[in-house]
Amino acid sequence: MPTISNQDIEAEARSLLRKQIQDSAWYPWMKEDERRKRIEEDVDRYWYVKVSEASRKLLDQAHDDATFCLGGRERT
Numbered sequence: 001m002p003t004i005s006n007q008d009i010e011a012e013a014r015s016l017l018r019k020q021i022q023d024s025a026w027y028p029w030m031k032e033d034e035r036r037k038r039i040e041e042d043v044d045r046y047w048y049v050k051v052s053e054a055s056r057k058l059l060d061q062a063h064d065d066a067t068f069c070l071g072g073r074e075r076t
Contacts, residue, residue: 012050013051017047022039026042
């Protein structure tokens, strides 16, 4: 059974938040390098708001990987 560490969850939460902010129209008045820096500051401050979503995503991936390793059969 694969394990999911706190570091894995934090990294995924950061990635999800970063993508959401980058895809949004946040900070349109800033130059690109300033916007990138501001986004990273926001990710550092608020990554924890994506912990639940990140955990679910990683658990789903682990489940899918385990099912694949079993040849598409769920263990009973």
